Amino acid sequence: MFAAPADFTRFFDDAFATVPLMAILRGHPPETTVELATRAWDLGVTQVEVPLQEPAAVPSLKAAVAAGARRGLAVGAGTVSTPALVHVARDAGAAFTVAPGYDEDVLDACLQAGLPHLPGVSTPSEVGRARRRGLHWVKAFPASSLGPSWVRAVRAPFPGLRVVATGGLDARNASAFLEAGARVVALGSALGDPAQLDRLVGLLPGEPG
Numbered sequence: 345m346f347a348a349p350a351d352f353t354r355f356f357d358d359a360f361a362t363v364p365l366m367a368i369l370r371g372h373p374p375e376t377t378v379e380l381a382t383r384a385w386d387l388g389v390t391q392v393e394v395p396l397q398e399p400a401a402v403p404s405l406k407a408a409v410a411a412g413a414r415r416g417l418a419v420g421a422g423t424v425s426t427p428a429l430v431h432v433a434r435d436a437g438a439a440f441t442v443a444p445g446y447d448e449d450v451l452d453a454c455l456q457a458g459l460p461h462l463p464g465v466s467t468p469s470e471v472g473r474a475r476r477r478g479l480h481w482v483k484a485f486p487a488s489s490l491g492p493s494w495v496r497a498v499r500a501p502f503p504g505l506r507v508v509a510t511g512g513l514d515a516r517n518a519s520a521f522l523e524a525g526a527r528v529v530a531l532g533s534a535l536g537d538p539a540q541l542d543r544l545v546g547l548l549p550g551e552p553g
Contacts, residue, residue: 368532370397395442423443464482493524495521
């Protein structure tokens with residue numbers, strides 16, 4: 345049970361300890377979601393997120409959760425922007441939640457449900473609010489608009505911050521965010537684009553970049 349922000353930190357520290365990538369599988373039917381999740385897992389990308397931006401995504405999340413369980417891997421729910429969606433994510437078997445913004449009610453619901461939460465931030469004020477609640481991991485969104493320099497700048501006054509850069513990233517620009525200090529980059533389209541797979545593999549530990 346993850347009942348405190350410190351538990352969330354330990355969860356994400358472990359989840360992203362070795363691989364600085366997360367796959368976002370948005371808007372796919374269940375079979376395609378499982379296919380792309382399997383591709384990610386086979387590459388070594390252990391963390392997968394299925395966004396819940398519409399009710400039709402719930403079967404896809406459940407399918408990914410079931411497929412991950414067969415491999416001993418957890419799957420998260422994304423676009424968890426209301427307390428009600430926290431309960432949807434929990435009931436679907438998600439191991440963690442991700443949100444596009446910072447919302448105290450969503451955070452409280454996640455604490456009550458025991459689901460580690462990764463809130464979205466785009467300003468130092470939002471980072472400060474998250475840190476005051478004891479959160480060390482945040483999602484920089486939309487990362488493509490914020491840019492790598494934002495990651496570098498915001499980490500200076502918040503040195504313990506762990507940033508997951510998300511939004512508009514692919515295998516071509518992900519390395520710039522990692523070099524700027526992001527701990528993780530979240531990618532969506534790269535898994536479905538054969539032209540990006542070689543670059544994606546190059547971001548993995550032990551692979552030439």
